[in-house]
Amino acid sequence: MKSGLDRSMEQGERILIVDDEVDVVEFCSEVLASRGYRPRGTSSGLEALDLAKRERFDLLLTDLMMPEIGGLDVLAGIRSATPDIAAVIITGYGTVEMAIEALRAGARDFLLKPFQIKDLLAAVEHALAEPRLLRERIWLDALTPVLEATRRFRSTVMLDQLLEDALATAAEQANADSGGLYLTTGQAPGLRAAIGRAETRSELVKVCRVLSSTFGVRTEAFLMGDGREMPEEAQRLLDSLGASSLLCFPLLDKGKTLGVLCLCRDPGRRAFSERDAELISILGAQAAAAIESARLFDELERAQADLRAWNRELEERVEERTSELRDAQEHLLRAEKLAVIGKLGAGIAHELRNPLGVISNSVYYLELKSGDADPKVKKHLSIIGREVARSDKIISDLLSFVRGAEENREQVDVNELLEETLSSLMIPAPVVIERDLGRGLPIVMVDPGRIRQVLVNLITNAVEGMSGEGILTVGTHRVNGFIEIGVSDTGSGISSENLGRLFEPLFTTKAGGIGLGLAISKMLTESQGGRIEGRNNLTQGATFVVSLPVRLGTEGYGNRS
Amino acid sequence: MDAHTKQHLLLVVDDDDGMRDTLLDILEERGYRVGVAGDGVEALDAMRRETYDLVLMDIVMPRMNGVEALKELRMIDDHIAVIMMTAYAMQDLIEEAWREGVYDVVYKPLDVAEILRLVDEATRGGNGASCG
Numbered sequence A: 001m002k003s004g005l006d007r008s009m010e011q012g013e014r015i016l017i018v019d020d021e022v023d024v025v026e027f028c029s030e031v032l033a034s035r036g037y038r039p040r041g042t043s044s045g046l047e048a049l050d051l052a053k054r055e056r057f058d059l060l061l062t063d064l065m066m067p068e069i070g071g072l073d074v075l076a077g078i079r080s081a082t083p084d085i086a087a088v089i090i091t092g093y094g095t096v097e098m099a100i101e102a103l104r105a106g107a108r109d110f111l112l113k114p115f116q117i118k119d120l121l122a123a124v125e126h127a128l129a130e131p132r133l134l135r136e137r138i139w140l141d142a143l144t145p146v147l148e149a150t151r152r153f154r155s156t157v158m159l160d161q162l163l164e165d166a167l168a169t170a171a172e173q174a175n176a177d178s179g180g181l182y183l184t185t186g187q188a189p190g191l192r193a194a195i196g197r198a199e200t201r202s203e204l205v206k207v208c209r210v211l212s213s214t215f216g217v218r219t220e221a222f223l224m225g226d227g228r229e230m231p232e233e234a235q236r237l238l239d240s241l242g243a244s245s246l247l248c249f250p251l252l253d254k255g256k257t258l259g260v261l262c263l264c265r266d267p268g269r270r271a272f273s274e275r276d277a278e279l280i281s282i283l284g285a286q287a288a289a290a291i292e293s294a295r296l297f298d299e300l301e302r303a304q305a306d307l308r309a310w311n312r313e314l315e316e317r318v319e320e321r322t323s324e325l326r327d328a329q330e331h332l333l334r335a336e337k338l339a340v341i342g343k344l345g346a347g348i349a350h351e352l353r354n355p356l357g358v359i360s361n362s363v364y365y366l367e368l369k370s371g372d373a374d375p376k377v378k379k380h381l382s383i384i385g386r387e388v389a390r391s392d393k394i395i396s397d398l399l400s401f402v403r404g405a406e407e408n409r410e411q412v413d414v415n416e417l418l419e420e421t422l423s424s425l426m427i428p429a430p431v432v433i434e435r436d437l438g439r440g441l442p443i444v445m446v447d448p449g450r451i452r453q454v455l456v457n458l459i460t461n462a463v464e465g466m467s468g469e470g471i472l473t474v475g476t477h478r479v480n481g482f483i484e485i486g487v488s489d490t491g492s493g494i495s496s497e498n499l500g501r502l503f504e505p506l507f508t509t510k511a512g513g514i515g516l517g518l519a520i521s522k523m524l525t526e527s528q529g530g531r532i533e534g535r536n537n538l539t540q541g542a543t544f545v546v547s548l549p550v551r552l553g554t555e556g557y558g559n560r561s
Numbered sequence B: 001m002d003a004h005t006k007q008h009l010l011l012v013v014d015d016d017d018g019m020r021d022t023l024l025d026i027l028e029e030r031g032y033r034v035g036v037a038g039d040g041v042e043a044l045d046a047m048r049r050e051t052y053d054l055v056l057m058d059i060v061m062p063r064m065n066g067v068e069a070l071k072e073l074r075m076i077d078d079h080i081a082v083i084m085m086t087a088y089a090m091q092d093l094i095e096e097a098w099r100e101g102v103y104d105v106v107y108k109p110l111d112v113a114e115i116l117r118l119v120d121e122a123t124r125g126g127n128g129a130s131c132g
Helices: A004-011 A022-034 A045-054 A069-083 A097-104 A119-155 A159-173 A198-214 A232-241 A274-371 A375-403 A414-422 A448-465 A517-529 B017-030 B041-047 B066-076 B092-098 B114-123 B128-130
Strands: A013-020 A039-040 A061-065 A085-091 A111-113 A177-181 A191-197 A223-226 A244-253 A258-265 A410-414 A432-438 A444-446 A470-478 A482-486 A531-536 A542-549 B011-012 B034-036 B052-060 B081-086 B104-107
Touching: A013 A022, A013 A045, A013 A069, A013 A159, A022 A039, A022 A119, A039 A045, A039 A232, A045 A061, A045 A069, A045 B011, A061 A069, A061 A223, A061 A542, A069 A085, A069 A097, A069 A375, A085 A119, A085 A482, A111 B114, A119 A159, A119 A274, A119 A542, A119 B114, A159 A191, A159 A258, A159 A274, A177 A198, A177 B114, A191 A198, A198 A232, A223 A274, A232 A244, A244 A274, A244 A375, A258 A274, A274 A375, A274 B017, A274 B114, A410 A414, A414 A432, A414 A444, A414 A448, A414 A470, A414 A482, A444 A448, A444 A542, A448 A470, A448 A482, A448 A517, A517 A531, A517 A542, B011 B017, B017 B034, B017 B114, B034 B041, B052 B066, B052 B114, B066 B081, B081 B092, B081 B114, B092 B104, B104 B114
Parallel strands: A013 A039, A013 A061, A061 A085, A085 A111, A432 A470, B011 B034, B011 B052, B052 B081, B081 B104
Antiparallel strands: A177 A191, A177 A258, A223 A244, A244 A258, A410 A444, A470 A482, A482 A542, A531 A542
């Protein structure tokens, strides 16, 4: 894209020619136009003033003596709005006084009528040389901060920071009162930076949206406002923003529209100039390139962040799975251990059954034959008989567990089950039974035989733990989705080193126990989707709690307690 | 020790000699004459030598199990009352025994009083008496 400065050079400066002699105006226009200048002529000083209000001119070429208004007055009039306009005075009466007066008024040169083409060109060139230099100087001065800004842009990858900077720099360089930077692509399209009045921001968004869609076919900056010809729609945009003039620049990178940079000036201020547009074009082009790289960087960052998050999640999942596997493995090992113990136990139990049967037969025989024997002999025979029966009971229990009777789930009222179990157990009289049974508990769907076995184990343990004397507390409660059955004793409790091993197979603290009771209880409870745990009471003794899941949809059936 | 039991001869078949000996003494005390065998092969030998009124036989034994012995035994005497004893819940063998025709099947640990009741019942009436 060529800069506006070059373009104005190519097209030449704009020259306003005023002379009441139409021939002179036409002559000058023709000559100057042929040399690349852009002349505009009129024979009326008043019309000249009017023209200068609407258009910007670099040079005023005016006759001194005119009927309606004098050349110096025309110059003064235009100067009030365009102070830097150069001027050349044309006069037929070359007096020193007049010359001084004209120079005072700001004219740079004279042309004495009649003048030659070369005189005209020399005067025009002379008059324009200084402002041209000045303009270039100003342009270079203006370019310096722009170049600095573009250097800054290149070193910034933070998109938001870059957008703020680009807009602020553009607004400062173009001396804008408000404006915005609107992106049409990327993670967050929309007005990404704004300066000036906050109340027009939503309007700014609308305007930017209209402009950016317009920019689908435009690649250059364009100006609106202050007498420039523009469609009605553009005027509406200006009005909605409360601005007198608008400078827009499409942010393009490699032919791709990224968004639009839009600057406004408040009413009462001069419109944006082509020079402003030029400056913003340079700045905007650099900003667009930087925005695109920042945007890509941003996307890369996001992708990396996503990747990191995904990695973290993966690690967590792996950890979770590992721990699950570890748990499953432990569970399996425990189950395997129990299975081995079960098989071994079953084998041993079976082998013991025959000798026990034989002993039992012998006792039967001896009792038959000892009708008149010493009462002590009879007593000991009965002790042997009783102990054989007890051993056989242990074996039967173990075998029935190992055989793993088929599961038979049904709707169970835990309070009823607990009462049945208690009444079947022959708890010695010195043990006081206290009940803390929840009312209206829901039904649970379990195998009553298995849970009864668990309760038998826990209650038997509790009674034995109190050496047959103390308070046995049984309770039922609803806790969240579970029914908890608690069995408490007032015995000596569980030592801390044993707390963690309670449910291990073959772990026992009882003199006569084989250490399967709690392990079996745990297995049975878990087979019903429940949990079992043991802990010491705050005051005395221990409590075991069996939690059984309440099946959904069974609410309200268990009001029999 | 009822008079009618005196003449009945029972055969106790079990590989456990403790079981054999205690049952022998208990049944003799009850007034029966009792022979013993340690397995199915011995039991068949005994059956060939003498006529028994009732056989009490374990199912699980070495060499020849109780049910195999029962089948052979039926070739020698297809009327004799047989009470099978078992410590295992071996459903297939037990069903097979029932199909071969047994007086009853009892489970170990034995309830001696129940055994005596069954033996008395089988020898007093039923097929055991007809053979005696």
